[in-house]
Amino acid sequence: MAYRRVAIVGAGITKFVRRAQETGKELAFQAAKMALDSCGLTMKDIECVSLGTAPDAFDGVHMKGEYLSDGSGGWRKPYMRHFVGGGTGVFAPIHGWFHVASGMFDTCLVVCSEKMSSCHPHPQGAFKTIFDHTTEQPLNPTLIWIFALEMNRYMQTYGITKEEIALVSVKNKKNAMDHPSAQLPMEITVEDVLNSEVLAWPVNRLDISPASDGAAAIVLASEHVAKRITDKPVWIDGVGWNLDTAYWATRDLAYPRYVEKAARMAYEMAGIKEPQKEIEIAEPYDPFDYKELHHMEGLLLADRGKAVEMLLDGKTQRDGDRPMCPSGGALGVGNPIAATGLMKVIEIFLQLRGEAGKRQVPGNPRCGLAQAWGDLMQVGTVVVLRR
Amino acid sequence: MELEKFELGATHYKESDLKEGKLLSLPWTPNLKYAWDNGVAIGRYLTELKEGRIIARKCNKCRRIMLPPRMFCELCWRPTDEWVYVQDTGRVNTFSICYVNWDASRIKKGEKPHLPAVIEIDGASPGMGILHLLGEVKPEDIKIGMRVQAVWKKPEEREGAITDILYFKPVRG
Numbered sequence: 001m002a003y004r005r006v007a008i009v010g011a012g013i014t015k016f017v018r019r020a021q022e023t024g025k026e027l028a029f030q031a032a033k034m035a036l037d038s039c040g041l042t043m044k045d046i047e048c049v050s051l052g053t054a055p056d057a058f059d060g061v062h063m064k065g066e067y068l069s070d071g072s073g074g075w076r077k078p079y080m081r082h083f084v085g086g087g088t089g090v091f092a093p094i095h096g097w098f099h100v101a102s103g104m105f106d107t108c109l110v111v112c113s114e115k116m117s118s119c120h121p122h123p124q125g126a127f128k129t130i131f132d133h134t135t136e137q138p139l140n141p142t143l144i145w146i147f148a149l150e151m152n153r154y155m156q157t158y159g160i161t162k163e164e165i166a167l168v169s170v171k172n173k174k175n176a177m178d179h180p181s182a183q184l185p186m187e188i189t190v191e192d193v194l195n196s197e198v199l200a201w202p203v204n205r206l207d208i209s210p211a212s213d214g215a216a217a218i219v220l221a222s223e224h225v226a227k228r229i230t231d232k233p234v235w236i237d238g239v240g241w242n243l244d245t246a247y248w249a250t251r252d253l254a255y256p257r258y259v260e261k262a263a264r265m266a267y268e269m270a271g272i273k274e275p276q277k278e279i280e281i282a283e284p285y286d287p288f289d290y291k292e293l294h295h296m297e298g299l300l301l302a303d304r305g306k307a308v309e310m311l312l313d314g315k316t317q318r319d320g321d322r323p324m325c326p327s328g329g330a331l332g333v334g335n336p337i338a339a340t341g342l343m344k345v346i347e348i349f350l351q352l353r354g355e356a357g358k359r360q361v362p363g364n365p366r367c368g369l370a371q372a373w374g375d376l377m378q379v380g381t382v383v384v385l386r387r
Numbered sequence: 388m389e390l391e392k393f394e395l396g397a398t399h400y401k402e403s404d405l406k407e408g409k410l411l412s413l414p415w416t417p418n419l420k421y422a423w424d425n426g427v428a429i430g431r432y433l434t435e436l437k438e439g440r441i442i443a444r445k446c447n448k449c450r451r452i453m454l455p456p457r458m459f460c461e462l463c464w465r466p467t468d469e470w471v472y473v474q475d476t477g478r479v480n481t482f483s484i485c486y487v488n489w490d491a492s493r494i495k496k497g498e499k500p501h502l503p504a505v506i507e508i509d510g511a512s513p514g515m516g517i518l519h520l521l522g523e524v525k526p527e528d529i530k531i532g533m534r535v536q537a538v539w540k541k542p543e544e545r546e547g548a549i550t551d552i553l554y555f556k557p558v559r560g
Contacts, residue, residue: 015396030397034394038393123491124491125489131518132455135518140488141503148485152481180395199485200501245461350389355389357389
């Protein structure tokens with residue numbers, strides 16, 4: 001392969017909270033500083049910075065990559081921001097991977113920062129503008145519609161019930177009780193989910209991840225540098241991304257084809273032939289509980305319509321055969337859009353190093369995957385990690 | 388590195404702090420107006436809606452009849468070829484019963500929920516859905532696969548917008 005090997009050598013993450021006193025820059029700084037401290041580096045050792053942060057509309061600051069650059073350590077360094085909505089948090093490390101894999105740089109700091117609370121009364125209001133301005137916005141859509149429509153189609157296609165889907169929320173919010181950054185750790189039951197406020201049937205309040213503020217960061221290094229920094233590098237062995245059309249109503253809503261395309265790209269790069277056997281642990285993106293199941297299928301970690309069986313069999317529990325979202329996911333740890341995906345990458349990094357503390361899954365996994373998804377249900381971003 | 392060993396930061400403040408004015412909060416309405424060009428495809432689509440018709444666009448290579456119409460086929464990556472009128476009837480691909488407004492506020496007591504749906508339009512290629520609303524139906528009676536028909540605004544009230552169709556209502560068959 002023509003690429004250089006790239007390792008994650010350090011990580012940092014703030015608490016995820018509903019409203020943070022800190023500005024987006026300050027959150028970015030906290031996570032970035034922790035990531036550097038975790039591997040004994042300083043900003044002097046960092047050659048370039050990749051920033052991920054999602055819609056400008058949250059902050060009311062247009063071109064907020066520039067705005068967040070100093071807190072992210074981008075001062076007078078090669079610095080670039082990009083975003084693909086919720087897919088950003090896994091695209092940011094892919095973007096950092098380019099920088100190092102290409103041979104251009106030996107180190108890259110990847111920072112994802114999101115502050116949704118600046119936009120009130122609710123950041124949902126900012127989402128209307130992601131719909132087509134002529135053919136959809138006049139209908140006054142809320143973003144929840146597309147999830148409700150997709151969830152309903154998914155349930156109908158495979159005969160899955162709301163009770164079954166609610167088990168994802170129960171599992172992830174419970175897993176989050178062991179995550180020090182968690183915003184919504186909870187021990188709840190399926191009944192709690194079903195009895196929570198109906199927002200847009202079939203979506204209830206406890207089916208959804210919260211609005212959050214927070215930041216996450218990782219340090220990437222080329223092979224020869226990584227081995228000097230740590231004796232436990234975690235390698236980015238595969239990356240994949242894919243963008244579907246914005247004509248979302250034209251799509252098969254029961255199956256995320258764009259996630260499959262991204263996953264196949266990452267698997268090919270990582271030499272993975274049988275993902276269901278080789279991917280031992282995963283953090284599929286779970287802003288809604290059905291999404292964990294939907295994405296497991298897109299990632300080829302479950303056959304179509306069968307992810308729910310793995311859930312019911314307990315296989316996706318932290319002590320199960322195929323743990324999914326052992327961190328607690330977006331549902332439990334919180335969902336500061338861009339930072340969420342990177343939180344998932346960090347979880348796999350910690351799990352493969354055996355450093356996830358109370359969240360550690362048994363069995364010394366060697367290979368894991370993090371995935372995020374975003375825009376108008378369009379984008380899939382995937383990284384495969386190995387120790 | 389275990390996360391527990393680090394100072395994690397991000398200091399939470401309460402909604403009440405915001406309400407009590409402990410934070411600087413500036414309401415601001417940006418004075419921006421957008422004049423969106425409809426383009427060739429959507430321009431014709433809207434003009435036809437004003438006439439009470441739905442028009443699609445066909446690609447002669449993949450033979451798809453596409454809604455909303457587009458001047459290029461994203462699959463074949465070539466210009467599309469023909470205008471094709473489709474029906475104003477279709478089938479509910481999926482739906483929701485929504486109690487939340489676009490800005491996350493809740494609908495008022497006694498108000499009917501929003502009924503968004505993806506509707507596959509008859510005459511367009513299978514799977515070609517558009518986002519619209521359902522009406523003249525009880526929420527509990529909506530089914531995936533249900534046949535529906537457009538309910539149009541009166542001709543004199545139409546303005547060449549997607550809202551010239553008020554909603555889709557159930558039909559037999």
